[in-house]
Amino acid sequence: MHELGLVFEMARVIEESLAGEDVTAVDTVVMEIGEVSSVVPHYFESCFPAARQRPLFRDAKLEMEIIPAVGRCKRCGKEFSIVPTKGYCPQCGSFDKELLSGREFNIREVRVI
Numbered sequence: 800m801h802e803l804g805l806v807f808e809m810a811r812v813i814e815e816s817l818a819g820e821d822v823t824a825v826d827t828v829v830m831e832i833g834e835v836s837s838v839v840p841h842y843f844e845s846c847f848p849a850a851r852q853r854p855l856f857r858d859a860k861l862e863m864e865i866i867p868a869v870g871r872c873k874r875c876g877k878e879f880s881i882v883p884t885k886g887y888c889p890q891c892g893s894f895d896k897e898l899l900s901g902r903e904f905n906i907r908e909v910r911v912i
Protein backbone atom coordinates (compact mmCIF):
# COMPACT_ATOMS: atom_id res chain seq x y z
CA MET A 800 0.00 0.00 0.00
CA HIS A 801 1.72 3.17 -1.20
CA GLU A 802 -1.25 5.47 -0.68
CA LEU A 803 0.12 6.82 2.63
CA GLY A 804 3.20 8.07 0.82
CA LEU A 805 0.97 9.65 -1.82
CA VAL A 806 -1.03 11.46 0.86
CA PHE A 807 2.19 13.04 2.20
CA GLU A 808 3.36 13.82 -1.33
CA MET A 809 0.03 15.49 -2.08
CA ALA A 810 0.26 17.55 1.12
CA ARG A 811 3.83 18.62 0.29
CA VAL A 812 2.88 19.71 -3.24
CA ILE A 813 -0.08 21.70 -1.94
CA GLU A 814 1.98 23.34 0.82
CA GLU A 815 4.56 24.37 -1.76
CA SER A 816 1.94 25.80 -4.09
CA LEU A 817 0.42 27.82 -1.22
CA ALA A 818 3.73 29.09 0.15
CA GLY A 819 3.73 32.85 0.43
CA GLU A 820 -0.03 33.12 0.03
CA ASP A 821 -2.33 34.36 2.72
CA VAL A 822 -3.99 31.07 3.56
CA THR A 823 -5.18 29.99 7.01
CA ALA A 824 -6.02 26.41 6.22
CA VAL A 825 -6.96 23.96 3.54
CA ASP A 826 -10.69 23.29 3.56
CA THR A 827 -11.07 20.67 0.82
CA VAL A 828 -8.76 18.87 -1.55
CA VAL A 829 -10.33 17.50 -4.73
CA MET A 830 -8.34 14.66 -6.26
CA GLU A 831 -8.79 13.15 -9.71
CA ILE A 832 -8.12 9.43 -9.70
CA GLY A 833 -8.25 7.30 -12.81
CA GLU A 834 -10.12 4.00 -12.74
CA VAL A 835 -6.99 2.07 -13.74
CA SER A 836 -4.38 4.23 -11.98
CA SER A 837 -2.23 2.50 -9.38
CA VAL A 838 -4.06 4.36 -6.61
CA VAL A 839 -6.91 2.65 -4.81
CA PRO A 840 -9.40 5.41 -3.93
CA HIS A 841 -10.61 3.62 -0.82
CA TYR A 842 -7.06 3.31 0.54
CA PHE A 843 -6.23 6.88 -0.38
CA GLU A 844 -9.28 8.03 1.54
CA SER A 845 -8.39 5.98 4.60
CA CYS A 846 -4.82 7.37 4.57
CA PHE A 847 -5.94 10.96 4.10
CA PRO A 848 -6.36 11.73 7.84
CA ALA A 849 -2.57 11.34 8.17
CA ALA A 850 -2.27 14.69 6.36
CA ARG A 851 -4.04 16.36 9.28
CA GLN A 852 -0.84 16.16 11.32
CA ARG A 853 0.21 19.17 9.27
CA PRO A 854 -1.13 22.53 10.47
CA LEU A 855 -2.52 23.58 7.09
CA PHE A 856 -4.50 20.35 6.80
CA ARG A 857 -5.84 20.22 10.36
CA ASP A 858 -9.50 20.27 9.23
CA ALA A 859 -9.04 19.36 5.60
CA LYS A 860 -11.59 17.24 3.78
CA LEU A 861 -11.10 15.04 0.76
CA GLU A 862 -13.24 14.74 -2.34
CA MET A 863 -12.40 12.28 -5.08
CA GLU A 864 -13.43 12.31 -8.68
CA ILE A 865 -13.01 8.98 -10.42
CA ILE A 866 -12.04 9.26 -14.07
CA PRO A 867 -13.37 6.39 -16.21
CA ALA A 868 -10.84 4.35 -18.13
CA VAL A 869 -11.38 4.78 -21.87
CA GLY A 870 -9.40 3.08 -24.61
CA ARG A 871 -9.30 3.29 -28.39
CA CYS A 872 -9.07 0.02 -30.24
CA LYS A 873 -5.99 -0.14 -32.44
CA ARG A 874 -7.68 -2.51 -34.86
CA CYS A 875 -11.07 -0.88 -35.52
CA GLY A 876 -10.74 2.53 -33.87
CA LYS A 877 -13.65 2.17 -31.48
CA GLU A 878 -13.50 4.06 -28.18
CA PHE A 879 -14.84 2.12 -25.22
CA SER A 880 -14.87 1.85 -21.42
CA ILE A 881 -12.18 -0.57 -20.40
CA VAL A 882 -13.40 -1.80 -17.03
CA PRO A 883 -16.77 -3.33 -18.08
CA THR A 884 -15.21 -5.11 -21.08
CA LYS A 885 -12.07 -6.17 -19.14
CA GLY A 886 -10.04 -4.40 -21.83
CA TYR A 887 -11.44 -6.15 -24.90
CA CYS A 888 -12.94 -4.11 -27.74
CA PRO A 889 -16.72 -4.64 -27.73
CA GLN A 890 -16.82 -4.21 -31.51
CA CYS A 891 -14.08 -6.51 -32.81
CA GLY A 892 -12.81 -8.31 -29.70
CA SER A 893 -9.21 -7.07 -29.99
CA PHE A 894 -7.15 -6.51 -26.84
CA ASP A 895 -4.80 -4.12 -28.62
CA LYS A 896 -5.69 -0.59 -27.57
CA GLU A 897 -4.42 2.82 -26.68
CA LEU A 898 -5.40 4.18 -23.27
CA LEU A 899 -7.04 7.60 -23.61
CA SER A 900 -7.85 8.19 -19.95
CA GLY A 901 -7.96 6.38 -16.64
CA ARG A 902 -4.41 6.66 -15.30
CA GLU A 903 -4.87 10.08 -13.74
CA PHE A 904 -3.71 10.95 -10.28
CA ASN A 905 -4.00 14.70 -10.03
CA ILE A 906 -4.77 17.44 -7.57
CA ARG A 907 -7.73 18.98 -9.31
CA GLU A 908 -8.66 21.70 -6.88
CA VAL A 909 -7.66 23.00 -3.46
CA ARG A 910 -10.21 25.06 -1.58
CA VAL A 911 -8.65 27.20 1.13
CA ILE A 912 -9.86 29.31 4.01
Ligand SMILES: [Zn+2]
Pocket residue numbers: 872873874875876877888889890891892893
Ligand atom coordinates in the same frame (compact mmCIF):
# COMPACT_ATOMS: atom_id res chain seq x y z
ZN1 LIG B 1 -11.97 -3.03 -32.09
